[in-house]
Amino acid sequence: MTKQKYKVAIIGASGFTGSELARLLSQHPNIEISHITSESHAGKAFSELHPQFLGMIDQKLESAAVIEEAELDVLFLALPHGVSMDFVKKWHHKGSKIIDLSGDFRLSSPEVYQEWYNKEHVFTEGFEKASYGQPELFAEKIKQSNLVANPGCYPTASILSLAPLFAENMIQNHSVVIDAKSGLTGAGVKASENTHFSNVNENFKAYGVGEHRHTIEIEEQFSCLSDGEVRVQFTPHLLPVDRGILATSYAKTKKLTTQEELTKLYEDFYQDKPFVRVKTSPPSIKDVRGSHYCDIFPFWDKRTERVIAIAAIDNLLKGAASQAVHNMNLMLGIEETAGLNQIPLRP
Ligand SMILES: NC(=O)C1=CN([C@@H]2O[C@H](COP(=O)(O)OP(=O)(O)OC[C@H]3O[C@@H](n4cnc5c(N)ncnc54)[C@H](OP(=O)(O)O)[C@@H]3O)[C@@H](O)[C@H]2O)C=CC1
Numbered sequence: 001m002t003k004q005k006y007k008v009a010i011i012g013a014s015g016f017t018g019s020e021l022a023r024l025l026s027q028h029p030n031i032e033i034s035h036i037t038s039e040s041h042a043g044k045a046f047s048e049l050h051p052q053f054l055g056m057i058d059q060k061l062e063s064a065a066v067i068e069e070a071e072l073d074v075l076f077l078a079l080p081h082g083v084s085m086d087f088v089k090k091w092h093h094k095g096s097k098i099i100d101l102s103g104d105f106r107l108s109s110p111e112v113y114q115e116w117y118n119k120e121h122v123f124t125e126g127f128e129k130a131s132y133g134q135p136e137l138f139a140e141k142i143k144q145s146n147l148v149a150n151p152g153c154y155p156t157a158s159i160l161s162l163a164p165l166f167a168e169n170m171i172q173n174h175s176v177v178i179d180a181k182s183g184l185t186g187a188g189v190k191a192s193e194n195t196h197f198s199n200v201n202e203n204f205k206a207y208g209v210g211e212h213r214h215t216i217e218i219e220e221q222f223s224c225l226s227d228g229e230v231r232v233q234f235t236p237h238l239l240p241v242d243r244g245i246l247a248t249s250y251a252k253t254k255k256l257t258t259q260e261e262l263t264k265l266y267e268d269f270y271q272d273k274p275f276v277r278v279k280t281s282p283p284s285i286k287d288v289r290g291s292h293y294c295d296i297f298p299f300w301d302k303r304t305e306r307v308i309a310i311a312a313i314d315n316l317l318k319g320a321a322s323q324a325v326h327n328m329n330l331m332l333g334i335e336e337t338a339g340l341n342q343i344p345l346r347p
């Protein structure tokens with residue numbers, strides 16, 4: 001008997017996460033890519049825009065307006081925040097499951113969204129409907145959901161780095177500092193002054209200091225996991241590499257621990273989570289590049305009585321496209337790991 005193939009569409013397939021979604025979904029055993037869209041490149045073959053797919057995905061890019069009547073099982077929105085919400089508003093009643101890669105439905109309320117994104121929300125009902133798509137933490141909720149807000153890339157690495165400790169109520173809620181670095185693809189496909197070669201090559205700098213929108217996303221998820229409100233100091237940095245995020249998180253625990261206890265806590269927490277690897281040495285972005293893995297090294301710094309937890313992910317995959325596929329697998333009730341077994345690409 002042939003396996004059932006679910007029909008999916010990728011909206012925004014000309015961008016970085018959209019093309020990564022196409023790469024993963026084209027190899028997924030249960031999926032047929034019915035439509036891929038782009039407004040600025042409609043009519044071109046996908047492989048003309050992304051030449052690495054020549055002979056593999058030569059499907060034409062269409063305008064999203066053309067596929068409004070299409071029957072789809074899953075709709076992936078790989079669009080900028082502030083744009084996705086219009087699509088969710090238009091599509092949510094059509095019966096497709098929606099996975100939104102933007103930040104439009106990740107926060108707790110339209111008011112919090114407006115405060116951090118400086119934009120009024122056009123589909124406020126969506127906040128009630130949406131589940132936060134961190135599969136390692138909320139799989140049961142995701143399975144029941146028709147709208148999943150795929151987490152941000154920095155939040156994924158940051159949240160997973162300290163989740164075992166927050167879940168055990170072991171962290172002093174106002175003690176967390178997260179220092180995170182991202183490769184340039186995190187900024188999307190459009191070039192800007194900040195991503196200009198000569199401004200990033202052999203350079204390294206912090207940005208969004210004290211005000212980056214991922215701060216609230218991380219704080220809200222830690223608050224969900226623990227007792228009480230969590231405050232986080234989060235500072236992102238731009239790394240002169242294509243892809244990868246390394247987040248180093250520092251936190252004060254409520255009571256002293258040991259390296260053995262800390263490692264065991266992380267190993268137990270992630271025991272049945274196939275894509276989190278707990279390490280006994282610092283991870284690197286090349287250890288996870290091109291894969292759905294999140295590698296974490298939890299370290300007990302007995303001299304300062306603080307935890308240092310270092311997490312590495314590929315921003316385009318575990319931080320976006322493969323996380324969206326993981327969420328899709330859960331929502332469709334298919335094998336959790338289907339289509340996600342890419343081995344990290346080194347050197
Ligand atoms: N890059 C990353 O590492 C991560 C990104 N994200 C989030 O995922 C989403 C996509 O990111 P990314 O792929 O990097 O972004 P890109 O900028 O690379 O691509 C976004 C795509 O959206 C399309 N688009 C833009 N404006 C509109 C519009 N008004 N209507 C329809 N389509 C539009 C564009 O296609 P066209 O103009 O051809 O239609 C473009 O290809 C964003 O919300 C981002 O914040 C989340 C985690 C990580």
Ligand SMILES: CC(=O)N[C@@H](CCC(=O)OP(=O)(O)O)C(=O)O
Nearest residue numbers: 101102103152153182183186187
């Ligand atoms: C390097 C870089 O510029 N990164 C982006 C984050 C990309 C991203 O993931 O944005 P969302 O999670 O909010 O969708 C930034 O800091 O704005």
